[in-house]
Amino acid sequence: xxxxxxxxxxxxxxxxxxxxxxxxxxxxxxxxxxxxxxxxxxxxxxxxxxxxxxxxxxxxxxxxxxxxxxxxxxxxxxxxxxxxxxxxxxxxxxxxxxxxxxxxxxxxxxxxxxxxxxxxxxxxxxxxxxxxxxxxxxxxxxxxxxxxxxxxxxxxxxxxxxxxxxxxxxxxxxxxxxxxxxxxxxxxxxxxxxxxxxxxxxxxxxxxxxxxxxxxxxxxxxxxxxxxxxxxxxxxxxxxxxxxxxxxxxxxxxxxxxxxxxxxxxxxxxxxxxxxxxxxxxxxxxxxxxxxxxxxxxxxxxxxxxxxxxxxxxxxxxxxxxxxxxxxxxxxxxxxxxxxxxxxxxxxxxxxxxxxxxxxxxxxxxxxxxxxxxxxxxxxxxxxxxxxxxxxxxxxxxxxxxxxxxxxxxxxxxxxxxxxxxxxxxxxxx
Numbered sequence: 001x002x003x004x005x006x007x008x009x010x011x012x013x014x015x016x017x018x019x020x021x022x023x024x025x026x027x028x029x030x031x032x033x034x035x036x037x038x039x040x041x042x043x044x045x046x047x048x049x050x051x052x053x054x055x056x057x058x059x060x061x062x063x064x065x066x067x068x069x070x071x072x073x074x075x076x077x078x079x080x081x082x083x084x085x086x087x088x089x090x091x092x093x094x095x096x097x098x099x100x101x102x103x104x105x106x107x108x109x110x111x112x113x114x115x116x117x118x119x120x121x122x123x124x125x126x127x128x129x130x131x132x133x134x135x136x137x138x139x140x141x142x143x144x145x146x147x148x149x150x151x152x153x154x155x156x157x158x159x160x161x162x163x164x165x166x167x168x169x170x171x172x173x174x175x176x177x178x179x180x181x182x183x184x185x186x187x188x189x190x191x192x193x194x195x196x197x198x199x200x201x202x203x204x205x206x207x208x209x210x211x212x213x214x215x216x217x218x219x220x221x222x223x224x225x226x227x228x229x230x231x232x233x234x235x236x237x238x239x240x241x242x243x244x245x246x247x248x249x250x251x252x253x254x255x256x257x258x259x260x261x262x263x264x265x266x267x268x269x270x271x272x273x274x275x276x277x278x279x280x281x282x283x284x285x286x287x288x289x290x291x292x293x294x295x296x297x298x299x300x301x302x303x304x305x306x307x308x309x310x311x312x313x314x315x316x317x318x319x320x321x322x323x324x325x326x327x328x329x330x331x332x333x334x335x336x337x338x339x340x341x342x343x344x345x346x347x348x349x350x351x352x353x354x355x356x357x358x359x360x361x362x363x364x365x366x367x368x369x370x371x372x373x374x375x376x377x378x379x380x381x382x383x384x385x386x387x388x389x390x391x392x393x394x395x396x397x398x399x400x401x402x403x404x405x406x407x408x409x410x411x412x413x414x415x416x417x418x419x420x421x422x423x424x425x426x427x428x429x430x
Contacts, residue, residue, distance in 0.1 A: 260332020
């Protein structure tokens with residue numbers, strides 16, 4: 001990995017050779033999250049918009065020279081990445097906006113954004129010859145890791161809180177993971193997973209602890225800018241790349257936030273693109289939190305630092321963004337503060353209401369955490385935070401089939417009829 005310069009502690013600034021530490025800065029215990037530092041000059045000689053325009057590998061591995069893995073490392077066979085970016089003109093018009101796109105991460109192999117991190121986790125674990133990989137999850141991260149491990153025959157152990165939705169638990173069991181349900185919260189599962197990883201020597205995939213998870217998640221930022229260039233430019237992507245114009249960046253990206261790792265990953269990807277000169281401006285990152293799990297929103301609003309944050313009792317229907325003390329809070333706060341973005345909070349009722357509106361306005365069926373991004377966009381419009389001409393991307397982080405119970409709460413009941421056309425007519429009239 002000659003393109004990786006160091007691992008830099010986000011608390012004290014200490015830098016380490018990638019082989020010197022495995023996860024965190026030793027000066028800060030479990031909180032010493034580090035960030036991967038790259039040699040952008042070297043990377044820029046190996047990859048660019050022009051070379052990518054000719055690349056027919058439409059997975060996250062099209063960006064392999066920008067990822068912290070060995071060039072020759074084998075990768076899992078599942079197709080992770082290059083999820084569709086849909087223009088959503090009806091959604092936009094309904095809010096008085098002109099340009100809205102929805103990126104549908106429910107199209108990933110395990111049906112959530114978390115596949116991006118988990119596919120990198122499997123590669124890193126196998127580079128280290130790990131016998132077992134483990135993670136704590138409310139469901140999606142575990143399902144993603146389970147799927148990637150199943151594709152290569154890698155043993156794994158997943159820790160879940162008992163409140164995890166049945167569909168997500170079913171995914172883990174079908175893929176053959178060892179599943180441990182914890183009588184407690186996600187934060188309890190996270191802590192128990194960390195203890196078990198140390199005790200048994202397992203490779204720890206946990207976000208906010210393993211720095212390489214942000215690196216997998218950042219690939220969504222690359223795709224957004226590359227796909228926007230392709231979809232709305234009158235020139236071909238190849239032509240723009242060859243002409244050195246680079247890519248187009250949106251004005252804002254709305255994304256739901258729990259632990260802070262996804263929004264932190266987007267920020268990292270955008271910083272990469274700016275450093276390489278592939279985009280010319282930094283989009284504003286708009287973090288959306290559930291009102292019952294709004295630790296990062298509260299920290300942003302009050303101006304406190306990530307290390308001053310205290311645990312809260314997180315309660316929300318959007319299980320994927322439920323976190324009492326966000327593990328990746330340093331990156332999660334920086335993503336909004338350093339891009340002049342905003343944190344928003346929305347109620348569970350607003351999240352549920354967003355599920356059918358997003359589906360009917362764009363065709364994207366999102367689980368509660370995914371629909372929260374649209375609920376946040378509605379809130380931003382209500383608060384007068386947006387200009388109608390801004391180009392906005394919504395990141396829908398998971399498929400609605402992950403949580404059917406919540407989806408059913410968001411809509412009415414079907415029509416029930418007898419076996420006669422007359423009864424169909426009566427039902428339609430009612």
